[in-house]
Amino acid sequence: MQPPKYVHGYSEREALRLNDQADTLDDIIHNDTLFPPDSFVLEAGCGVGAQTKIIAAKNPDSKFLSVDLSEDSVREARERIGSLGIHNVEFRQADIHNLPFKDASFDSVINCFVLEHLNIQCMLLKN
Secondary structure: OOOOOOOOOOOHHHHHHHHHHHHHHHHHHOOOOOOOOOOEEEEEOOOOOOOHHHHHHHOOOOEEEEEEOOHHHHHHHHHHHHHOOOOOEEEEEOOOOOOOOOOOOOOEEEOOOOHHHOOHHHHHHHO
């Protein structure tokens, strides 16, 4: 079975929409997205880093591993976060349906606006 396709596509316009959405909703969604110092947090489905730039900056004493299925999105997220001078995030390409990490590798997991981008039909077929 082929991996599920990202239902919104990977256009530059979509990347702008995601960043606008994140910036607009920052105070509503992430006002209390705070992790204890030295936390290791998995961000599952980082996309272009729209949420990453917010949560990583609000938690400078935590370390984030942000993953996405799309290597292009991971590359864009890495560039975006680097250009903002945020240094507590590592990016990797990975499928959130089959993560390459051992159980209990992370203190916390965060995902924001991920489920809306998944092809639910494919998810149901796997179960």
